[in-house]
Amino acid sequence: MKLARRFFCSLLLAFVVGSAGAADLGTARPEAVGMSSQRLKLLTTEMKSLAERGELSGVVTMVARKGKVVHLEAAGKRELENGTPMQKDSIFRIYSMTKPITGVAMMILFEQGKWQLNDPVSKYIPEFADLKVAKVDPANGAVTTVPSNHPMTMRELMSHSGGLTYGFFGGTAVDKQYVENKVFDQGQPMQTFIERLGKTPLLFQPGERWHYSVSVDVQGYLVEKLSGQSFPEFLQEHVFGPLKMVDTAFYVPAAKMNRFVEFYYRGKDGKSVKHPGVADYSKPPVFPSGGGGLVSTASDYMRFCQMLLNGGALDGQRILSPLTVKLMRTNMLPESARTMGPGTGFGLDFAVVEDPAAAGGFAGEGTFYWGGFAGTWFWIDPVYELIVIGMIQQRGDDMPDLRALSRALTYQSIVEE
Incomplete structure (x- = not known):
């Protein structure tokens, strides 16, 4: 009977969280980390609804709290033309979410x-x-x-x-x-x-x-x-390799192209077409852009974020000192140079929330974040030990504010501080 119960619990946990990539970090039911499954399900529901209404071509969202992944879901299409479903391990151009990695x-x-x-x-x-x-x-x-x-x-x-x-x-x-x-x-x-x-x-x-x-x-x-190393070699040796970020690179190998998400532009008429002027990611670039050149998955980027939330280490691999991570998320702008949004400063390659109420509420003081040109976003909240990652490949008119939406739907699911 005990064996059957363990087997059932394993199946349930796999269903709740979703994939082997997430399991590498450790998974848990939301209730185990002070969140409500019922409330967190609203994030899944809303993202699927946006995709079904055609406001998003496709999306992957991922949430971890207290070092455990509690949500990993995909909705919509990886490629609209062929109706290919979005997968949890789909590969995205993360554009400016490359910046924190370079930092x-x-x-x-x-x-x-x-x-x-x-x-x-x-x-x-x-x-x-x-x-x-x-x-x-x-x-x-x-x-x-x-x-x-x-x-x-x-x-x-x-x-x-x-x-x-x-x-x-x-x-x-x-x-x-x-x-x-x-x-x-x-x-x-x-x-x-x-x-x-x-x-x-x-x-x-x-x-x-x-x-x-x-x-x-x-x-x-x-x-x-x-x-004295090339930029891609340095990142592979000192960041991607130690963190087991197996799908993060400056190009997509041929064997992984069937997981690469198409990039769309949504016009005023509500129709999405392939975004013009997108670079070729099928081979290593001449210019490996530290500001926007990487591709990645939600699970890979979660490993990077969890390392930072842990104070510079993950799975026994130390990348940075906790003091260095703290320095990165400390505002570096003098008062005279503050031209970002209310309650927000800027550290070393991250935006930093200094006054949560002024910045819009919910996020803990010291939350650091950024996003990417194709709509990807993430934040790391050291107060509530929370990481949220969203991956899309879409720009255009009347785009929903996914960062604000996911912020509301994630924080409202926290029932124990």
Whole structure:
């Protein structure tokens, strides 16, 4: 009888959580970690409803609390044209969710004494030794330059406050120069990117404000310079290998292409079409982008997040010191540079919730998070020992606010603090 009961419980747990990938972390019923199964089921229900109504092509959501996975569900389609169902182990372009991984790589080198937060970036990148700052004439739009009031620091580079921009996300005169000079041409090697960037003026004085930028691609280049390894090799040896992130890389091998999710754009008419201009992920890239080049699965990214929530270690593999993780999720922006949302600061490659009520409620103080261009999102809450990951591949008009929705539906399921 006891054997039969154990067998039934094993089957039930597998049904609740879902996959072998999640089981690697350890699984539990929500009630075992202070959550309500009935309430958490609303997350599954709502995501499936969005997919059925055509508002989402497909989605995978994953939740862990107190080191145990309590939710892993897939809804909708991996590919609309053939009606291929989304799977729990589907592979996604995580775009800017690459940034925290690059940040961890940088902090591994920080722990080795290879660089310091207050060092000038030009100490490691000579091409940045004489960066100028753009000055735009409001009358005619003419761009001149003035000297920077201090060299961009590594702290400013890692908190998007160094004066860099992106090019294709903005319409400033400097953004136009990025585009015209092909600064962020991912068909060229990283060295070419650095050389062109060094010849382009900064958008503003270093430390003046927070502004989303190519800073983390510069960090990917720095990982190579400081380690003597290629960026992909460093990540595999120091992050992906130790954490058993078996599906995270800069490309998708042929054997895994049948798990790779199509990227869609949803128009004003409510119809989804394949997103234009998507890079080829079938082979290793010339430019392994530290700011947005990786693909991954929900389960792989959960292992990365759990390592951070654990203070830098997972399954006996220590990646970082707890002190380093704490530093990463500490706001680095001076009061004068706070241009993010209410209650939110920015650490080292993460946004950080400093005032939960001002930031929108629910999340514990010190929650750190980010997202990706194709709609992926995650957050790590050290107060409630909670990790939530969402994976989609869709942009467009009238997209549902999935981060806010999943935040409400996850936190309302916590019944014991």
